[in-house]
Amino acid sequence: MRLLFLGDVVGRPGRQAVMERLPALRERWLLDCVVVNGENAAGGFGITEAICDEILAAGADAVTLGNHSFDQREALVFITRQTRLVRPANYPPGTPGRGAMLVEARGGARVLVVNVMGRLYMDALDDPFAAADRELDACPLGQVADAVIVDVHAEATSEKQAMGYHLDGRASLVVGTHTHVPTADARILPGGTAYLSDAGMCGDYESVLGMHRDEPVRRFLQKTPGARLEAATGEGTLCGIAVETDGRGLAVRAAPVRIGPHLQEAGPDWWE
Amino acid sequence: MRLLFLGDVVGRPGRQAVMERLPALRERWLLDCVVVNGENAAGGFGITEAICDEILAAGADAVTLGNHSFDQREALVFITRQTRLVRPANYPPGTPGRGAMLVEARGGARVLVVNVMGRLYMDALDDPFAAADRELDACPLGQVADAVIVDVHAEATSEKQAMGYHLDGRASLVVGTHTHVPTADARILPGGTAYLSDAGMCGDYESVLGMHRDEPVRRFLQKTPGARLEAATGEGTLCGIAVETDGRGLAVRAAPVRIGPHLQEAGPDWWE
Amino acid sequence: MRLLFLGDVVGRPGRQAVMERLPALRERWLLDCVVVNGENAAGGFGITEAICDEILAAGADAVTLGNHSFDQREALVFITRQTRLVRPANYPPGTPGRGAMLVEARGGARVLVVNVMGRLYMDALDDPFAAADRELDACPLGQVADAVIVDVHAEATSEKQAMGYHLDGRASLVVGTHTHVPTADARILPGGTAYLSDAGMCGDYESVLGMHRDEPVRRFLQKTPGARLEAATGEGTLCGIAVETDGRGLAVRAAPVRIGPHLQEAGPDWWE
């Protein structure tokens, strides 16, 4: 199968990059399943139903979230009916929505999409390793799921790498999100799981985390209140990872995807 | 000028990658100045005098540090005489060593090497932005220094990006260290400063942060004491960034460097 | 019933205060049940079997722990046979020992002793509120348990207060530990649960957290490695809270206990 994962969509530049490029990529690369992290899609903070629909319409099979899941409060409501929207599985029991979703991909294949949130330097949540285990045990790769994509929304590289090794051989792809900067360590772990510490964001990279850079820079220099954070407005870059799996759902190829103005471009040549 | 910066050297695999490859790179790329972060060179924790000498002998003009600066206590002593060893400038006044150093590079050019440590999710230190300002004001690029290299040892991408923009136009290169994973965002900022959020480590990437992966993974699953952390023992990969500067000391070209077994290889084609 | 809870025993001064004073207090106040936090009893770090036995022999019915539970590794072993030693209930499943214990108090009364660890500014653990709920649901006050004592080992006053209100009416006593400083807010919450944000330590108060003060003070001033932390050696003060419950196991009286050289003395006059 051919899988594409795109990192945190930030504001309008991120959405536009997805809208304009994903439909063509889906066709050109004959993608079977596309997952997009949408936690910053609404002006940098959360996601609205209209935006979620837009991302799905552009070619995503599922949208994952993170620490900004519910910044737009309407997400607390529409997530209960929008089954292709997935929030971290290790939120407390009773949190609206779901932490994993078995998506029907192109051709009827079933792709398990799991979202977990790390705990190092982040909010207090229950164990993301245990949560991932539970979700993967419920839909094992090769038995129930034809592919498994795990979005590890986390700050620390140690926690993401540990998750990669912990799930190695049980997932098609373990990919980090949240830092908004793509890492250059895409590879296939010994057990057959494709891994990338961070997918990077889909957004304007001439910025701080996709937000207009003046106010974030000022906040590091001064400890007084200032302006609101606003999404940057330059052209967005699409960032993520492309993975090809074999019959067992394990990765045979993995390549970073970076399409847009600021970063060195990258993509899966083997699909071109 | 031709500058090379290499990220955190971790244990023997990192040291061997530097020893074996740096001398040849220095010649092949006609490097003017090489800076290497050595905070994890001694088994993952700190640096000894012998190891520091080894790295300098292999072709480094200066060695930078970070939160592990003094894990090997002998560093508290030999740093006072080894002027090419630089520790974070925003350590408290009275800390042994120096936070910046004007290195004489090949051909007599003067390169200011500055090391600062971020504060987000890290130990309490004084303002790294103010510290960087002080060091750069003391040796301004184009006046006192022919090139300026700033190693921002920090966890959060936001803080590193903010430092990049804050110093944009005043440094030749602002490069992050500490996460041990190379980022894929090497570029030249609008003011002419080359930037990379993290250089990545020089070490064995089939690991968690360069350390044998079993114990770090276990620590995320269990909260009981276990084994010591040991540096991984597989082949090391060299990671960093290559920068070419113009007569003003600003960057005209920047490319990631990744040489070794686990990551997609990269380098400055324009120097080959 | 007459309950006494004593906070973190720190090193020899803490142990001596307990050994010397607890047996007499137990008799003088006709105590039905005594619980002591022992996470720092062994030189400030963890607890050994010999020390645990000593504390129990001095009159404790149960010993609770915290983030230092397993600093002495033998605790990983002897906790499995010493059923009166209780470690935080929200450690990961599989952690040796137990997070709650139904103690048989004087006269056959059953006292549920629960230990949970907060998450604000502390290690990543599973939800302590959910863990407390589970333990209290398993042995409800007034049905299975004649009294319920919950030791909330936590840093932030907000989290401890929230736990107090969350359990109000379901526990006889919710008492914080970990900061090693007694708070002056002992009272009975509206639902009948006695509450104290922190019991304080049993240890030498002419110190930083019970440890000899030079090195901790130095660590705030300098960021270089220094001496080991050692327990202070002055006379210890006993700190905690005394609670009297009614037939339903709810508190009718609560008073701080402070006996020793450095703090203003306090105790339950109504038992004298």
Next chain:
Amino acid sequence: MRLLFLGDVVGRPGRQAVMERLPALRERWLLDCVVVNGENAAGGFGITEAICDEILAAGADAVTLGNHSFDQREALVFITRQTRLVRPANYPPGTPGRGAMLVEARGGARVLVVNVMGRLYMDALDDPFAAADRELDACPLGQVADAVIVDVHAEATSEKQAMGYHLDGRASLVVGTHTHVPTADARILPGGTAYLSDAGMCGDYESVLGMHRDEPVRRFLQKTPGARLEAATGEGTLCGIAVETDGRGLAVRAAPVRIGPHLQEAGPDWWE
């Protein structure tokens, strides 16, 4: 001299407790100097000019602040003209206002009021120990200042205790604020400095940190957005510490002050 320090005034209950009780206390106890922490006086968040004037009119000689200093943005402006309002001295250079103030107390005595903010589990700021040293060196006790009051706005008891010992003999009083819970460790350190880890708040104690308790408790249980935090509305309790100094400005007596409905009442009997 007779000094009184009152902890964080939280919302209307805190202000009313100050308004109603401070004028009488000032007379009854013949107070020479009163300092009040006002960082939460405006509905729990910051302080307005009107409220600052109110607190001063009620009998405070100076008002200190903390991490909420500028939650009410007008404080950025009026702090420049209101010289009796003191914000943490270790805010970045250029922050409006001042970190220390030499107050003229009753009878013309000069009292140095210093405010510093801790760094453990708090925002990144410059070294509070160095900041306190600078302020105390500029107005030494016994030479320039007749008394010195240092408000250490900090989370961790270790940092507050370390500050106490670090300044012991150089200040009349080192008192913590920020946790909103009074500690029971008021005492005079070996060098003659009165010390209390936390003054506690002036506010409604049937609450979480002075705020209506439902929403804070909910936030520990659920990770979804909810209601705004609102100050509680029950009767407020006055909390702080009373200190009597000798001719050198060192403490000869220190007693906690707790006046109001929820906590065990306390005060300096020796002034009655």
